[in-house]
Amino acid sequence: MPDRTATPATVPAAHADYRLSQLDELEAESLHIFREVAAEFEKPVLMFSGGKDSIVMMRLAERAFYPAKIPFPVLQVDTGFDFPEVLQTRDNWVNRLGVRLIVASVEQAIADGVVVDDGKTSRNRLQIGTLLHAIEEEGFTAAFGGGRRDEEKARAKERVYSHRDEFGQWDPKMQRPELWDLYNGRIRAGEHMRIFPLSNWTELDIWHYLGRERIEIPSIYFSHQRRVFTRDGMLLSEDENNPLRRGEEVTERTVRFRTVGDLTLTGCVESGAATIDEIIDEISIATLTERGATRGDDRFSEAAMEDRKREGYF
């Protein structure tokens, strides 16, 4: 396996002028958020998708409580359509950190009648009901998510502590003011809080951090050969869960993924970037946002993300 870790972007500075690098300052802010939640909430949980953002979240949680273990479990919503490489990375992380993993399965939620698979609704959408059910079942009062404000316009206005009512809904007009680093974690019975420690990170910050920390991420983020076909302008993976439609043709290409999600909806991009440094170079000159380029779920309408967020999406 090639060494994919980046050359460190910063040398640990002799802090003669008491300046922190942007990564150190972002990390300090995120660690503060993790500790604040662990101190103030009765039952937090870390939502883990296996994507690079939630891997950075695992790393920050590890650092926040070291040398103690992370004081909350990890929750993953399994769509049944997850990339096997992602599940492998998840297991490696969970085993190394020795944390409890809770898997909320969309398949199981369909079987139990928690959500209804009408054949038209995407797995991504069915995740919402599955997730809310899991949060309610276990009685979690705070759920960490890896959302970043640079991802999308609706997220740009979301708070670090984002309140959810007893139906798991987000009301963008009723958001609490969030001042200084004084977070208000007060909730009533049945409500919960979504917590976004990466709010102020950008995609590039995430990659610089992954490079600096030399963290394991799923191999599909790096250039590899894959059998793909084109749908709605995106390159999707050939897979038994993703039957070809008329006129679609499979070819083998050199690709990588910029985001990982439901494999029936997550497109890849043609890329030869095999290391974190090469990915950083590639993103620096990219002209499309990562979601715009490769996420079918965000393309349906201008307000697609806002609608899903209101319903209780990550």
Next chain:
Amino acid sequence: MTAQPAGRAMDLLRFATAGSVDDGKSTLIGRLLLDSKAIFADQLEAVESTSRSRGYDYTDLALLTDGLRSEREQGITIDVAYRYFATPNRKFIIADTPGHVQYTRNMVTGASTADLGLVLVDARQGLTEQSRRHAVILSLLRVPHLVLAVNKMDLVDFDQAVYQRIHEEFTSFATKLTIPDLTIIPISALQGDNVVTRSEHTPWYAGPSLLHHLEHVHVASDRDLVDTRFPVQYVVRPKSDVHHDYRGYAGRVAGGVLKPGDDVLVLPSGFTSTIVAIDLFETEIDEAFPPMSVTIRLADDLDVSRGDMICRQQNAPEPAQDIDAMVCWMTNAPLRARQKLSIKHTTRTGRAMVKNIQYRLDVNTLHRDQEAHELGLNEIGRVQLRTQVPLLADPYSKNRTTGSFILVDEATGVTVGAGMIN
């Protein structure tokens, strides 16, 4: 977005902007994002197509920041939106807030974390009530650097006299405020004059372009590096075989520089001890300063818990239950005397009662209304509170972290007030 050069650290500047659509704020932000390549083609395309479908003959860059559907429908920015861009030297976080008086609470929120405030004026109109109000709020929130951008210079033929008049008027107004560092820049956001590079149209202006100023303004020394303040946030106790006796106090440095070997005082208990080590994950570090998040180990086995403060014996805040503060009120039901609220100050939460309202501050005129008996939504006033637990506080003018608090409604759980201790 530009890649970070290897081996060179990039730092972070948070700045707040306030203003309405008319003064060109969205155009200016749009230009900073465009010129630093922080806007992607799909975002620009979405904005262009929406502009076309609305029948505009220009690209409305305000659509880039107006994120929520209700805002897009009403064509106004009703909340704080955070935007990000970077140059090779610095990453920028913009807290973009609406400018009207009914959104004062949003401006206060955006300014609370800002290192720098950017106020825009239209060169044709000169200083308005709104631009004065923005400066007052930035000053109240002790934002250390202020930039006044005199925009739309192209519409006054880049006339030096116009710039000079606004410059003098604002400088004289600023003497009534606390603005440690003021920079006044003539720009045209639409045409790009003095935004990224210096303009040929203003040979009489010797100062930097706006972006150059944002890139170089020195912010690290704005933090208090003298008065040691470490609010204990979380006690790390692994109780594992390997780390059986480990007991660390995790938190974010709010002031001063802490080093192993330092003699410290823990409040409110008054115990003294010595710092044995400062941990940053697996590394023991030589010193910790704001805004680092670290874990401190002490030589003695003391009973230290969340809400306590580690400081120095000769330099410690006086625990106080009577708090005198400027409060910005953020909810519809007014703040009145005798009202009971929950208060959060550093890592300490307790109850507070309003003793009295001394005056209401008119943020447009700085007039103090001593007759005021309540504070309504978006109003700011001087308030006296009595807290149930003593706060380990400093004046906000000395330390923005240990001098600030929020007030929370005990019934609804909503944040209803923001306070700055006098």
